[in-house]
Amino acid sequence: MDSVGLSLSLILLVLQWTHIQAVETYWAYRGSAGQSKWPEYFPDCGGSTQSPVDVETTQSQYVPSLGPVIPLGYSQSGNVPFSLSNNGHTVMVPLPPWMGLGGLPALYTAVQLHLHWGNGAAGASGAAGSEHTLNGQRTAAELHVVHFNSELYPNMTEAMTQRDGLAVLGVLIETGEETNQGFGNILNYLGRVRYAGQRVSIPAFDVQSLLPTDLGRYFRYNGSLTTPPCFESVLWTVFAETVKISEAQLLKLETVLYSSKPGDSDRLILEDNYRTIQPLNLRTVLSSFPTESAKVYAAGEVSAIVIGALCGCVGLAVIIRFIVKTIRFFKHLHNERIVVNRSTSSWDVLPSIRPAPMPRTKEPEKEQKQDVALSTTSDLGKREEPASPGQAQA
Numbered sequence: 001m002d003s004v005g006l007s008l009s010l011i012l013l014v015l016q017w018t019h020i021q022a023v024e025t026y027w028a029y030r031g032s033a034g035q036s037k038w039p040e041y042f043p044d045c046g047g048s049t050q051s052p053v054d055v056e057t058t059q060s061q062y063v064p065s066l067g068p069v070i071p072l073g074y075s076q077s078g079n080v081p082f083s084l085s086n087n088g089h090t091v092m093v094p095l096p097p098w099m100g101l102g103g104l105p106a107l108y109t110a111v112q113l114h115l116h117w118g119n120g121a122a123g124a125s126g127a128a129g130s131e132h133t134l135n136g137q138r139t140a141a142e143l144h145v146v147h148f149n150s151e152l153y154p155n156m157t158e159a160m161t162q163r164d165g166l167a168v169l170g171v172l173i174e175t176g177e178e179t180n181q182g183f184g185n186i187l188n189y190l191g192r193v194r195y196a197g198q199r200v201s202i203p204a205f206d207v208q209s210l211l212p213t214d215l216g217r218y219f220r221y222n223g224s225l226t227t228p229p230c231f232e233s234v235l236w237t238v239f240a241e242t243v244k245i246s247e248a249q250l251l252k253l254e255t256v257l258y259s260s261k262p263g264d265s266d267r268l269i270l271e272d273n274y275r276t277i278q279p280l281n282l283r284t285v286l287s288s289f290p291t292e293s294a295k296v297y298a299a300g301e302v303s304a305i306v307i308g309a310l311c312g313c314v315g316l317a318v319i320i321r322f323i324v325k326t327i328r329f330f331k332h333l334h335n336e337r338i339v340v341n342r343s344t345s346s347w348d349v350l351p352s353i354r355p356a357p358m359p360r361t362k363e364p365e366k367e368q369k370q371d372v373a374l375s376t377t378s379d380l381g382k383r384e385e386p387a388s389p390g391q392a393q394a
């Protein structure tokens with residue numbers, strides 16, 4: 001009796017445990033286990049330094065000391081074939097341990113690369129599916145090359161839970177005219193891993209051919225894995241330069257793969273496998289190159305307009321004043337028959353109607369403002385009067 005009860009409760013416990021395990025490990029981009037549910041099963045997904053983020057280029061902080069990232073051994077693909085797999089969430093290529101990344105605070109060892117994309121339902125161009133966005137703009141797709149900090153940790157499993165554990169390269173993908181041979185090394189084999197859980201050997205290739213040519217211009221910030229368990233352990237590098245694949249290549253990525261297994265009753269297309277933008281919160285995105293900062297740009301524009309307008313007004317005032325003086329000079333010549341000493345300038349001919357001398361060198365601004373006021377109020381026939389302090393300020 002007792003042993004039966006014990007066995008029953010044990011079985012129930014095991015059933016419950018496996019059920020919890022199943023619930024905990026299953027996640028999706030949409031539906032009952034979709035993104036809004038991630039934090040319930042993976043607490044880190046509800047953290048405050050999550051990825052991806054929108055990179056507002058004008059808000060990024062230029063740090064001149066951020067040098068280019070240096071791919072190590074990326075081009076030494078070796079004789080061992082790569083493997084390509086569909087894990088139901090993405091298509092992934094594990095990378096050999098001799099590949100790594102320099103130019104970062106530590107030395108990192110390559111682990112794997114994978115892609116994120118949108119869908120091909122909206123027509124030839126499809127719906128964009130990059131994870132990071134630049135100034136709110138989502139590109140067609142995004143490549144992630146994942147590395148772990150091999151200076152501090154023995155392997156990916158250990159590193160992925162540590163703040164300084166991972167470094168991921170983010171490459172934004174757009175469509176262009178030409179077929180991208182580098183990406184062809186992956187995309188040409190998608191038909192062999194259509195269903196979740198499938199894996200195929202593919203020829204090894206130069207991984208650097210997937211990266212943009214300019215590795216010196218990028219955005220850098222501390223974030224997370226963009227899929228559960230969303231550990232906040234990633235030092236992100238998102239390149240400013242995008243890479244281009246053809247429309248046909250993109251369409252293949254968007255339509256060929258299934259997130260379901262071969263035997264599943266529903267065939268679910270593996271599409272829109274990108275996470276929504278996460279709040280930056282207190283983080284600052286750094287940039288390795290000077291971007292035009294919104295604040296500086298606006299301020300620069302405003303001061304350019306102000307200086308330009310001021311110069312224009314002062315110039316106009318000087319010209320008008322000169323014309324007025326010249327006319328008066330000749331009026332005086334004609335009406336009062338003054339014999340003018342040729343060595344005196346027109347300014348000196350009219351001492352009686354000059355305003356009190358201004359200390360020009362000390363207060364050039366006040367002088368300028370008075371000139372501006374003069375240009376708008378002076379009348380050729382009217383006698384010039386000293387501007388009152390009130391007018392000068394206006």
Ligand SMILES: *[C@@H]1O[C@H](CO)[C@@H](O)[C@H](O)[C@H]1NC(C)=O
Nearest residue numbers: 153154155156157158159160
């Ligand atoms: C990772 O390293 C830890 C610590 O050395 C070790 O216990 C664990 O088995 C390793 N995991 C893998 C997957 O190699």
Ligand SMILES: *[C@@H]1O[C@H](CO)[C@@H](O)[C@H](O)[C@H]1NC(C)=O
Nearest residue numbers: 163164220221222235284286
């Ligand atoms: C990331 O966080 C570390 C501290 O954990 C800090 O030293 C580093 O400057 C941060 N990097 C960026 C790009 O914000």
